[in-house]
Amino acid sequence: MSPTIPYEYKYLRAKKRFPHVWCPGCGIGIVMGSIIRAVDAMGWDKDDIVMVSGIGCTSRMPVYVDFNTLHTTHGRGLAFGTGVKMANPRLNVMAVMGDGDSLAIGGNHIIHAARRNIDITAIIVNNNNYGMTGGQFSPTTPPGAKTSTTPYGMIEPGFDVCKLMDGAGASFVARGTVYHVTELDNMILKAFRKKGFSVVEALAPCPTNFGRANRLGGPVEMMQLLKDNTINLSQLKAMKPDQTEGKIVRGIFVDRDSISYGDRYAALCENARIGSGG
Amino acid sequence: MIVPWGETRLVQGNEAVALGAVAAGIGFFAGYPITPSTEIAELLAKYMPLLDKKWIQMEDEIASISALIGGRLAGSKSMTATSGPGFSLMQEGLGYACMTEVPIVVVNVMRGGPSTGLPTQAAQGDVMQARWGTHGDHPVIALAPCNVKECFELTIRAFNLSEIFRTPVILLPDEIIGHMRERVRFPLEEDVDVVPMPVPDVPVEWYEHYHESTSNVSPMASFGSGYRYHVTGLTHDKDGFPTRKEDEVIAKMERLKHKITRRLDELEDVQMHDVEESSVVIFAYGSVYRSALAAQAILKKKRKTVGIFRPVTLWPFPDRTVKEMLDSKDVVLVPELNQGQIIHEVERMTRDSVRVVPLHRIDGYEITPEEIVDAVMEVI
Numbered sequence: 001m002s003p004t005i006p007y008e009y010k011y012l013r014a015k016k017r018f019p020h021v022w023c024p025g026c027g028i029g030i031v032m033g034s035i036i037r038a039v040d041a042m043g044w045d046k047d048d049i050v051m052v053s054g055i056g057c058t059s060r061m062p063v064y065v066d067f068n069t070l071h072t073t074h075g076r077g078l079a080f081g082t083g084v085k086m087a088n089p090r091l092n093v094m095a096v097m098g099d100g101d102s103l104a105i106g107g108n109h110i111i112h113a114a115r116r117n118i119d120i121t122a123i124i125v126n127n128n129n130y131g132m133t134g135g136q137f138s139p140t141t142p143p144g145a146k147t148s149t150t151p152y153g154m155i156e157p158g159f160d161v162c163k164l165m166d167g168a169g170a171s172f173v174a175r176g177t178v179y180h181v182t183e184l185d186n187m188i189l190k191a192f193r194k195k196g197f198s199v200v201e202a203l204a205p206c207p208t209n210f211g212r213a214n215r216l217g218g219p220v221e222m223m224q225l226l227k228d229n230t231i232n233l234s235q236l237k238a239m240k241p242d243q244t245e246g247k248i249v250r251g252i253f254v255d256r257d258s259i260s261y262g263d264r265y266a267a268l269c270e271n272a273r274i275g276s277g278g
Numbered sequence: 279m280i281v282p283w284g285e286t287r288l289v290q291g292n293e294a295v296a297l298g299a300v301a302a303g304i305g306f307f308a309g310y311p312i313t314p315s316t317e318i319a320e321l322l323a324k325y326m327p328l329l330d331k332k333w334i335q336m337e338d339e340i341a342s343i344s345a346l347i348g349g350r351l352a353g354s355k356s357m358t359a360t361s362g363p364g365f366s367l368m369q370e371g372l373g374y375a376c377m378t379e380v381p382i383v384v385v386n387v388m389r390g391g392p393s394t395g396l397p398t399q400a401a402q403g404d405v406m407q408a409r410w411g412t413h414g415d416h417p418v419i420a421l422a423p424c425n426v427k428e429c430f431e432l433t434i435r436a437f438n439l440s441e442i443f444r445t446p447v448i449l450l451p452d453e454i455i456g457h458m459r460e461r462v463r464f465p466l467e468e469d470v471d472v473v474p475m476p477v478p479d480v481p482v483e484w485y486e487h488y489h490e491s492t493s494n495v496s497p498m499a500s501f502g503s504g505y506r507y508h509v510t511g512l513t514h515d516k517d518g519f520p521t522r523k524e525d526e527v528i529a530k531m532e533r534l535k536h537k538i539t540r541r542l543d544e545l546e547d548v549q550m551h552d553v554e555e556s557s558v559v560i561f562a563y564g565s566v567y568r569s570a571l572a573a574q575a576i577l578k579k580k581r582k583t584v585g586i587f588r589p590v591t592l593w594p595f596p597d598r599t600v601k602e603m604l605d606s607k608d609v610v611l612v613p614e615l616n617q618g619q620i621i622h623e624v625e626r627m628t629r630d631s632v633r634v635v636p637l638h639r640i641d642g643y644e645i646t647p648e649e650i651v652d653a654v655m656e657v658i
């Protein structure tokens with residue numbers, strides 16, 4: 001009897017592109033697994049999926065999945081994705097990005113993608129630092145944390161990705177972690193189902209850089225931290241304010257229906273033609 | 279009908295660029311407003327929805343060129359229009375398009391620089407940026423129109439060349455050309471040569487995104503057409519996947535170079551007037567070429583013969599023809615709306631005995647025929 005191969009493999013460039021570049025204990029591969037399971041649940045044809053990314057450890061993901069894959073320049077994944085989606089609205093476009101990629105150099109692009117409500121799912125792997133370049137601080141590095149460019153501790157406040165995206169107008173905003181995998185699978189699936197701009201922030205460990213710089217232990221200890229330091233929305237409701245101190249909340253924060261950019265553009269074309277009598 | 283096929287109209291240069299884009303089959307425009315190019319974006323915002331084509335104003339020029347590349351990968355001919363400050367921001371995307379061999383058209387209506395410079399006035403200060411602005415060795419094609427009709431024609435040619443060579447093409451009108459109005463007789467639609475987007479015809483499993491062919495260019499599949507492939511700005515192999523193997527890196531980089539340098543005949547486009555019989559030649563492009571023509575006529579009346587050499591395709595530079603035609607001249611006068619850029623290329627291609635003389639104008643105004651006449655009289 002031949003061993004059963006997990007169904008996820010049929011979405012991978014399994015023979016050609018592995019082994020992958022990620023460190024042992026890195027959280028990015030787990031997010032990739034969640035994406036694949038959500039894609040499978042959607043029943044999408046691989047030919048109709050485009051995964052774009054920027055630059056960083058997270059942004060190396062497209063090379064491993066058997067979709068149309070576009071590894072772009074640092075921070076610009078969503079801008080490239082906007083072009084793809086506009087040129088061919090039939091394609092299912094997702095963007096995978098690191099916290100630096102999406103919120104520092106790509107910060108302008110993500111707020112405008114959210115404001116336009118372009119029909120793209122953005123998946124942000126938040127490992128609280130710039131993994132690829134050796135662990136410099138990012139816009140989500142917590143206050144006080146050590147990184148290679150904050151040897152005396154981080155003095156800048158960080159972004160709350162979900163609040164930022166809510167304020168900018170995204171249709172769907174959620175935060176999960178790579179410890180709570182089933183929950184993350186579900187969030188990504190719901191994000192894919194949503195018309196308009198959807199964002200899932202996935203908290204993930206970078207043991208090699210952030211973990212080591214802050215003496216957080218190895219991959220297992222960092223996973224434990226994701227378990228201990230986060231609460232879901234119902235836990236939040238049940239807890240007293242002083243109990244939630246320092247906890248990061250997981251859950252779906254925004255889920256609203258607003259017309260996507262693509263639909264508004266299609267209506268504009270229609271109206272323009274009627275107006276011009278053509 | 280947006281393009282007035284077969285009709286005669288009074289048209290602005292930028293308008294002719296927009297009409298040329300429509301004629302070439304533009305499917306996607308992404309841009310960010312900037313003088314003196316804005317009319318192109320504005321007119322396309324009006325035309326494109328009528329044709330069910332996609333138009334978007336992005337948050338900046340980096341986003342614009344990035345979106346363009348995405349748009350072309352998804353199967354739409356794509357163009358943007360900008361000017362100096364925006365062109366600087368687009369260098370990142372230009373390099374990406376060169377490296378990943380995605381055909382796009384970038385119009386840079388040149389204004390005075392550096393920095394914000396002279397927003398409403400003319401310059402030719404970006405010709406070297408067009409050649410070398412993005413980092414790394416890379417191929418470049420750039421065309422410089424000299425009148426409104428050419429804005430139309432060369433925009434179509436820019437689209438065609440971008441598809442034929444699978445590379446970004448830069449159109450470089452200066453502000454004078456972009457903003458001038460002229461009577462243009464538009465051709466009949468059937469007389470215009472529009473190159474369709476090449477598509478692969480091999481079975482999916484045989485497809486190589488960067489297939490090595492004798493032309494050094496292979497047809498590019500679009501996302502969603504059933505050929506799944508990977509695109510990366512990292513140096514890559516024939517299938518598009520990152521590589522650091524020496525032979526694959528060298529093969530990629532040499533092919534990028536050779537696809538231009540081995541097909542120069544298809545790219546070279548020069549106009550010459552009385553060059554052979556003259557010992558003094560004016561080397562001019564863009565709006566300055568117009569003044570050179572007028573200067574030549576004035577000089578003719580004074581019984582002085584001068585030649586004019588005009589590159590229409592600026593990059594790749596017409597090395598061989600410059601050498602062949604100008605290497606035996608006494609004087610080559612190079613008037614430019616900058617402090618001396620293309621002149622270095624002319625110097626590079628001519629022996630020391632040829633006096634290569636600059637004529638600059640950098641105050642945002644045109645070089646007049648009289649200035650050229652005076653400069654010629656001084657050197658002969």
Ligand SMILES: Cc1ncc(C[n+]2csc(CCOP(=O)(O)OP(=O)(O)O)c2C)c(N)n1
Nearest residue numbers: 055056057058074098099100101130131132
């Ligand atoms: C324009 C530009 N600036 C800087 C870099 C260098 N760089 C590569 S990845 C990176 C940060 C990546 O951090 P993040 O987006 O958080 O991704 P991670 O590696 O943590 O997944 C930087 C600064 C680059 N590639 N391009």
Ligand code: SF4
Nearest residue numbers: 022023026057131206
């Ligand atoms: S450096 Fe950090 S983010 Fe990058 S692969 Fe290693 S663990 Fe993952």
Ligand SMILES: [Mg+2]
Nearest residue numbers: 098099129131
């Ligand atoms: Mg990161």
